[in-house]
Amino acid sequence: MLVQVAEGIYQLSVEFPFGMRQMNSYIFKGEKGLTIVDTGSYSEQSIEIWKRALPAETKVEKIVLTHSHTDHIGLARWLREQFQAPVLISRLGFDEMQKYHRKLQNYTGSDTALYPFFARHGGPFVQEKAMLEQVDADYFEPDELLENGQEVELGDYVFQSLWTPGHSPDHFCFYNRSSRILLAGDHVLNEISPLIPIWSEEEGNPLRDYLESLEKVAELPVDVALPGHGSLIYDLQTRIAELRAGHEQRMQQILEGISRHGNTAGEVSQAVYRFDNMSFRHLAEFLMTLTRMLYLESEGKLRAEQREGKIVFRLVG
Ligand SMILES: [Zn+2]
Structure with a gap:
């Protein structure tokens, strides 16, 4: 033991x-x-x-x-x-x-x-x-x-x-x-x-x-x-x-996965980790994606904006 x-x-x-x-x-x-x-x-x-x-x-x-x-x-x-x-x-x-x-x-x-x-x-x-x-x-x-x-x-x-x-x-x-x-x-x-x-x-x-x-x-x-x-x-x-x-690679996937009009962290996590429906089972993937997107925002690569009560991230430039 x-x-x-x-x-x-x-x-x-x-x-x-x-x-x-x-x-x-x-x-x-x-x-x-x-x-x-x-x-x-x-x-x-x-x-x-x-x-x-x-x-x-x-x-x-x-x-x-x-x-x-x-x-x-x-x-x-x-x-x-x-x-x-x-x-x-x-x-x-x-x-x-x-x-x-x-x-x-x-x-x-x-x-x-x-x-x-x-x-x-x-x-x-x-x-x-x-x-x-x-x-x-x-x-x-x-x-x-x-x-x-x-x-x-x-x-x-x-x-x-x-x-x-x-x-x-x-x-x-x-x-x-x-x-x-x-x-x-x-x-x-x-x-x-x-x-x-x-x-x-x-x-x-x-x-x-x-x-x-x-x-x-x-x-x-x-x-x-x-x-x-x-x-x-x-x-x-x-x-x-x-x-x-590993974090660098996922952050690159996030930058590539974001659409022109912007996405929530939930949407991006589904694209990066390839799952269809957001649920509690995917909490870890969602949280990891959110902290990476907040990091990318602090690096000036993403910009967050409020849209209909949600927070949407868009690519900068
Ligand atoms: Zn712990």
Whole structure:
């Protein structure tokens, strides 16, 4: 169950029957007990995996979270209770959780109201209240908040936290220079290109943030990167170059796929990813296309305009 990936560092593959379906937790052995990094989603299946991997009497020093997505924090409350251990997340991560928590508490719309940000961009119909309830189901108050650049003890190692926004505004990697190990979270993955989503205008330009965050980790000497999903990354720089090239290629397809009179991000995502009907199944393709189009707009290659309640992008020049 626990697979050793480096001296004193073990990986636990946590499976669950929905969403990403699998997440890598990392467990660091230390004098004061185990430190767990990321939890998996809340499900019976994942809880069974944890129970089999770590007996109830296991001494757990703390639980550290890379970012506030459900597959990384979903079992934080359960693990805290099970092992009587504190939970640490970045201040930005707790800000994100509180933002959705407050939105739900102050929600005055009807149960069936659609999420307006997606509707404006021609995206799938998603009920706003149900979405907020889903995000808020993982809510908890952390025991300690981490800052960017802070030293964090993980087992007998000392890692440095490194803010890497893009996949989420609150995403952190953790880096140990002497062992050249990067705890990568969902910042760099081997099998897939990490989703770079946007949930509201306030988030600005997540793809720009992401590409800048890739630069930050590309500069680091790394022998192995431990990702939040899939296999270990031994050639981080090559993988980063592939991810950059993938975004460039898709952005070229977007520029070629836009019609003369302009299109919504929803329409362009259907052209680029070749599907007929926009639905929740295509949320990821829609979100990736939208963040790429916002990036192209910031580069002066597209211009956004309002048309009949929708936001339409046109080629510049
Ligand atoms: Zn994530």
